[in-house]
Structures are given as C-alpha cells and as structure tokens.
Amino acid sequence: MADPHRNRAAVVVNPIKRTEVDLRSLVTKVCLDEGWDEPLWLETKVEDPGQGMTREALEAGVDLVIAAGGDGTVRCVSEVLAGTDTPLGLLPLGTGNLLARNLDIDINDPQAAVLDALNGTERRIDVVHIHVDHAQDSHVFLVMAGLGFDAAIMGDTRDDLKDKVGWLAYVDAGIRNLPGKPARTKLRIDGKKPFYRRVRSVMGGNCGKIMGGLEIFPGARLDDGLLDIMTVAPRGKLGWLGVAAGLLRRGKGRDPSLEYFRCESAEIQTLLPQEIEIDGDTLGQGTHLLLRVQPRSLRIRMPYGKKDPAVLSQTEP
Ligand SMILES: [Mg+2]
Structure with a gap:
C-alpha cells in the first residue's frame, strides 16, 4: 500500500529496451534507500508508447515521473507532463538518449540516473x-x-x-x-x-x-x-x-x-x-x-551539484 507520508515516483518504462540488470529491483531499491515509497511501475505498449501511463501516474498523484527508455519514451511522457507541476526524471536506456546527453545525465549508470531523478537539481525547460x-x-x-x-x-x-x-x-x-x-x-x-x-x-x-x-x-x-x-x-x-x-x-x-x-x-x-x-x-x-x-513548461530533474550544462541559460530554479 502507498504510504501517504512518503514521496512516490512512477516509472514509465519501455520494456523493449533490454538491460543487464533487473531494472525494477534496482529502481525500487534506490527509492526505498532514499526514503521514497515503492515506485508505481508502468510499462509502455506499442499502441500507447507512454502518454496513457503518464496520465495514470498523474491520477495516482505521484511526486515524480521517471521516463525509463529512449528519446521516444521521454517525448511521450513529456507530452502529458508539460504544463503540469509534476517533474520529469530520466532513466536513459538504449543508445540514443539525446536529451539526457544534452543535460549531462549519465546514460550508462542507471543507479546514478535514478538518484538524480529523486534528488537532483530542478529546472524548467521549453517543449x-x-x-x-x-x-x-x-x-x-x-x-x-x-x-x-x-x-x-x-x-x-x-x-x-x-x-x-x-x-x-x-x-x-x-x-x-x-x-x-x-x-x-x-x-x-x-x-x-x-x-x-x-x-x-x-x-x-x-x-x-x-x-x-x-x-x-x-x-x-x-x-x-x-x-x-x-x-x-x-x-x-x-x-x-x-x-x-x-x-x-x-x-x-x-x-x-x-x-x-x-x-x-x-x-x-x-x-x-x-x-x-x-x-x-x-x-x-x-x-x-x-x-x-x-x-519553461516542463519541470525536469538534473544531476545534483553539477555545473549547468551549456544548454541552459538560467541558473536559478
Ligand atoms: Mg531554445
């Protein structure tokens, strides 16, 4: 059961992207270690690559939506999150991950990416x-x-x-x-x-x-x-x-x-x-x-303490 006193993240994950680790156990462990609730785990489908799952996450009242996948998943999640107050975190999977690369988010370290999503510096970006x-x-x-x-x-x-x-x-x-x-x-x-x-x-x-x-x-x-x-x-x-x-x-x-x-x-x-x-x-x-x-319609979590990448012009949250 969800604990109302703890923060909770939803993970919108593209199950097609293969990973070397058991992603669900890894994300759950990081969340629990950081004092967050067990995450709401939502897998994308061919006929719904992320928008429906993100709506479900918002309806569940989560504090953060993590897009776990490539740029396609990030895009579909952002389509629903843009204009809301719920921030986006990135867990890059696969090869492209252009947004993560532009934001200096580590694309080869899932644990670091989840920590950045939970605790990172927050910025507002354009869509x-x-x-x-x-x-x-x-x-x-x-x-x-x-x-x-x-x-x-x-x-x-x-x-x-x-x-x-x-x-x-x-x-x-x-x-x-x-x-x-x-x-x-x-x-x-x-x-x-x-x-x-x-x-x-x-x-x-x-x-x-x-x-x-x-x-x-x-x-x-x-x-x-x-x-x-x-x-x-x-x-x-x-x-x-x-x-x-x-x-x-x-x-x-x-x-x-x-x-x-x-x-x-x-x-x-x-x-x-x-x-x-x-x-x-x-x-x-x-x-x-x-x-x-x-x-500036999308709240996004960036690596904590890292110097702002050149893609961002405003340094204050
Ligand atoms: Mg611009």
Whole structure:
C-alpha cells in the first residue's frame, strides 16, 4: 500500500529496451534507500508508447515521473507532463538518449540516473509543439524535429542496427539516403512574411547536441523560450561535404548550405510530401509543419551539484 507520508515516483518504462540488470529491483531499491515509497511501475505498449501511463501516474498523484527508455519514451511522457507541476526524471536506456546527453545525465549508470531523478537539481525547460498537416492535435518534442532528409534518415534507421552499433547506424542510414533532390520549401518565421528556399531538410531544435558530440544548433538553449530552425541545402562542388564542414564549424563562417533562424514559431510547407521525424521517431509523411514553443513548461530533474550544462541559460530554479 502507498504510504501517504512518503514521496512516490512512477516509472514509465519501455520494456523493449533490454538491460543487464533487473531494472525494477534496482529502481525500487534506490527509492526505498532514499526514503521514497515503492515506485508505481508502468510499462509502455506499442499502441500507447507512454502518454496513457503518464496520465495514470498523474491520477495516482505521484511526486515524480521517471521516463525509463529512449528519446521516444521521454517525448511521450513529456507530452502529458508539460504544463503540469509534476517533474520529469530520466532513466536513459538504449543508445540514443539525446536529451539526457544534452543535460549531462549519465546514460550508462542507471543507479546514478535514478538518484538524480529523486534528488537532483530542478529546472524548467521549453517543449516544442508540432502540428502536422494542420492537425488540431499536436505532439511535443524536446530535442529536434525535421522534415525531409534528416527525417528520412531517422525513419530508415533500423532499430536492431541502432541497438548494435549505436550512432553509426544513423550515419549508415544517411549514406543510403544521400541521393535525392532539394525541394522548394516555404518558410514563415514568427508569423512574418513567408519566404522560399530550395532545401533538402528543415529542422527545428530545442537543444543542439546530437551523436558524436556534434552540435547542430549552435548556442541553442533549452530554456530561452526560443526555437532554433536550420535549413540544409547542399550545393556547389562540395555538396554534402560542405554541409558536414558547416556543421563542424558549428555554423560559424558563411556556408550557404546552412541557414539558421531563432524564433517562437515556424511554419514549413512543401509541395510534395516529405518524411517527418520528431526526436528520432518517424511520424510518416506530410507537407506542412507548424512548430510552436511552450516556454519553461516542463519541470525536469538534473544531476545534483553539477555545473549547468551549456544548454541552459538560467541558473536559478
Ligand atoms: Mg531554445
């Protein structure tokens, strides 16, 4: 029975992610050792990757929801937690874990991650809502979303391969996706006058780091209430080499392959349907995206006492 005098966490766990340890015993032990109640344990399903479980956790009145899984699980849990007063903790499983990496959360030490979730420093971060093809309902993302080339990469990356070789799978998928044409794309930033670009991909970022330490949105902050937009248009003799070089220079220099915008909302429209991806999950195809920031709407637990990672601009809770 739940003890009303003790704090209680819910763990929304993706059971597909294999772990070397018995995760449930480990999390339960850490919770009890720290004076918390036994956690509410909720496994995600294919047809409900986390939203339903998070609602159940909120209804049970828990003090914290721990997302145990990859970026997909974190995203689905955050979709429900954003705008509430219940904080999110991260227990990274699997290979991607881009949000955890951006926040300097240890992705290889489950015990440390649970301790950070229970006792860590708390921050408020932005979430970004994304509406596909004028849909009333939105998804949220925490790291990045894309339309076009990048999204095709994510969609084409086989999960089994991703688990075996980690981020190299992304590169492999990228190479297989290389052929293709840039598409004329209409962009509208903060509701201003629309403009057009011929691009392979348009991406929106909430924070900037991807695999291999690459920072694709230079200076992006998770709590500045602003969304970073990048257009990718390989051109000239160097083509993709130019894009890669531009990324390695972190957007400094005048590489026309990459263009950046910082805004509160962005609308992206193409003529032909393009692959759409959010935080590494594919959403299928679409021709229109509306991205909108919900500033500082998610309470998140960070490693205690650690210097704030560069992704956060505000140091006070
Ligand atoms: Mg930002």
